[in-house]
Amino acid sequence: MYEPDGLSPQKSQLGLRSTLQELTLYDFLLESECLGGEVAKIFQANPLLPGIIITQEGKFTGMISRRRYFEHMSRPYSLELFSQQPLFILYRFTKTDLLILDRQTSIMTAVRQSLERSPELIHEPIVVQVEPDNYKLLDVHQLLLSQLQIHELATVAMRESQAQLRHQAQQLELALLELQRTQTQLIQTEKMSSLGQLVAGVAHEINNPIGFIYSNLHHAKEYTQGLMQMLEVYREHYPESIAEIAAESEKIELDYLLEDLPKVLNSMQQGAERVRDIVLSLRNFCRLDEAEMKQVNIHDGINNTIMLLQSQLKGKPGPEAIAIHKEYSDLPLVQCYPGQLNQVFMNILVNAIYAIIEWNKHENVDEKSQNKSQLCEPKNLHTNTQSSISNSTNSISAIRISTELIEGKKVIIRISDNGPGMTEDVRKRLFDPFFTTKPVGKGTGLGLSISYEIVVNQHGGELKCFSEPGKGTEFAIEIPLQQSSLAKILPRFA
Ligand SMILES: Nc1ncnc2c1ncn2[C@@H]1O[C@H](COP(=O)(O)OP(=O)(O)OP(=O)(O)O)[C@@H](O)[C@H]1O
Ligand SMILES: [Mg+2]
Known part of the structure; x- marks a missing residue:
């Protein structure tokens, strides 16, 4: 009646929710009337058997483990005393508390309950009830081995699910960015x-x-x-x-x-x-x-935009006038979506004007005049562009616009102001959609993210910002002179 299932601790591949019935269970039954000496022979013949189940008229009455049996039998006179007596007499002396668990108990629960037993019982086999009147034995060693296997499975599953979660989070982030775009x-x-x-x-x-x-x-x-x-x-x-x-x-x-x-x-x-x-x-x-790419004079676009902003630049009785200094180089025609680039100039100029006007409302005159004396010294301006800003203009609010041809391949338009500049925190988030420091209802926070989209994605260019608190701000717009063929046929929005 003993089920020799080989040496593997379990019958099948275990899973995270495996139960006791999936493990190798031993059901060697012996009637309590049998002689105690019989047990020794059975254990010797079945070296893996952890214990035997004792029955009376076929009904479960208890269990005696291999360890306990030999421990008792090795005591002085025990062998002579018990080997010729019925098994139930021996059982009376060896009897301990049994851990009886249902076959559907999960392996992890069984391990916990097994380890919660008192230390001297911790190695005793567990009695598993497979049917109302059918009991089998489970070797604790095998139970622990299977727990180890499940632990490994859980670790792998956790790693996999972590990787999966990371992947999903990345996907979500990408989707969110695309959505914002x-x-x-x-x-x-x-x-x-x-x-x-x-x-x-x-x-x-x-x-x-x-x-x-x-x-x-x-x-x-x-x-x-x-x-x-x-x-x-x-x-x-x-x-x-x-x-x-x-x-x-x-x-x-x-x-x-x-x-x-x-x-x-x-x-x-x-x-x-x-x-x-x-x-x-x-x-x-x-x-x-003009939804298509055109060869245009960039300076015309800038001049048109400035023309439309005249009323804001002129200064009313409140804000002082803002001077515009143009330092245009000789530029070839640039292939671009002209309406979109004008939009970029507009967004950046409006931001500069807004920043200067708001700053002028401040009361800290010392700080302001210190910054104005630096008058938006361009951070990246090449030496061949002659500065038109003289000392006489040093105390006024100004926006400087310079253009430059780089290696015959691209143009750079720099728009700098001698306004308040920005903190690093603002500079980092500048191009994020909906980021604004303007009061509620005053700005959408889309101006620069749209500009970025236009310059970088629509024209394959670059849009950079250089700014420090109290030192003004410079935006550098780089546009290649010629666009790739793909960009020409695929305008995203015009
Ligand atoms: N020249 C500048 N000087 C100082 N801060 C600036 C300058 N340009 C932009 N910023 C900062 O960048 C933020 C984002 O600018 P963006 O143009 O994207 O949105 P906005 O101007 O706030 O809103 P909208 O353009 O919709 O009116 C501004 O709120 C401001 O804090
Ligand atoms: Mg803006």
């Missing part, structure tokens, strides 16, 4: 298309009437000059005018009017020219019609 793009596309259409529409509507005004002003000037000449001729021929005419010319202050009228017309012409330029800049800035 597409969200940024969506907002940008939405903002640009609706704003761009609005601006382009308004620019178009203004363009026609300003055209009438501008071209008619030319005629108006000619006609008034003619009328004024006519008046002169009258005056020459009729120097003594009648009283009524003299009174009327006094009333309208004719001499002053004749002197002022050309000035009025000139300033109207200048105003009309400015409106015409602004409308042109607006149309160029939006460049809605």
Whole structure:
């Protein structure tokens, strides 16, 4: 009845939730009426048997372990005493508390319960109830071996699940980044298309009437000059005018009017020219019609953008004016999405203006004048670009824009300001979508992340920021002169 299952501690491959029934169980039964000496023979014949189950009329009554049996039998006179007596007599002397567990007990629970026994019982086999009236024995050594195996399995599984978790976390992070990017793009596309259409529409509507005004002003000037000449001729021929005419010319202050009228017309012409330029800049800035790569003059884009920002740069009664210093090099045409690059110039210039204006509201005048005396000394400017910033401008807020051709391959546009600069913490998060230090409702925190997307992903360029608190800020935009063929056909958003 003994089940010799080989030497393996378990019948099958164990899993993390394996139970006792998966282990090798021994069921050598002996009726309690058998002689005690029989047990020795059985143990000798079955060297792996951890103990035998004692039954009475087939029913389980107890268990005697190999260890306990030989321990007792080795005592003086025991062999003579018990080997000729029925087994139940021996059992009365060797009887101990049994650990009886159900076959479905998990191996880990069995190990815990087994180890919780008192030290002298710790090696005793465990009785496993496989059916209501069927009991088998489990060797503790085998139980511990199987626990070791499960422990190893658990370690491997843990490592695998850790690796899997790490992988999943990476995937999640990537998905999140991609989501943020597409969200940024969506907002940008939405903002640009609706704003761009609005601006382009308004620019178009203004363009026609300003055209009438501008071209008619030319005629108006000619006609008034003619009328004024006519008046002169009258005056020459009729120097003594009648009283009524003299009174009327006094009333309208004719001499002053004749002197002022050309000035009025000139300033109207200048105003009309400015409106015409602004409308042109607006149309160029939006460049809605240009979703494709174009060869453009970068300086035109910067100038257009500055033109649109004039009102913010000029300074009202509150903020002081911000000077713009241009240090343009000779640049070839650059292949790019012009509308998008203008957007980048706009975002960076607006940030610089905002930073300077906010800083000027501060009361710490000493700190400010110290920084302004450094006047956004460009951190990376090449020596061949002549600085247009003289000492006389040292005490004012300024933005410097320089351009440079590098190795005939790329252009660098540097936009620096002598504003407050940024802490390292802000600089690190600058290009993160939705990062802003502006008060709630003032900024979306998308300006620079959109700019980064445009420069780096749309144009294969680089966008870098150099800034320290109190030392101003410089943004360097690098754009290759020529784009790869892929970028030309795949504009992401325009
Ligand atoms: N020239 C600068 N000087 C100082 N800080 C700057 C400058 N440019 C950007 N920053 C900092 O970077 C942050 C992020 O700029 P970004 O343009 O992405 O968003 P924003 O300007 O806050 O919001 P939005 O562009 O939507 O108005 C700003 O809130 C500001 O703290
Ligand atoms: Mg911004």
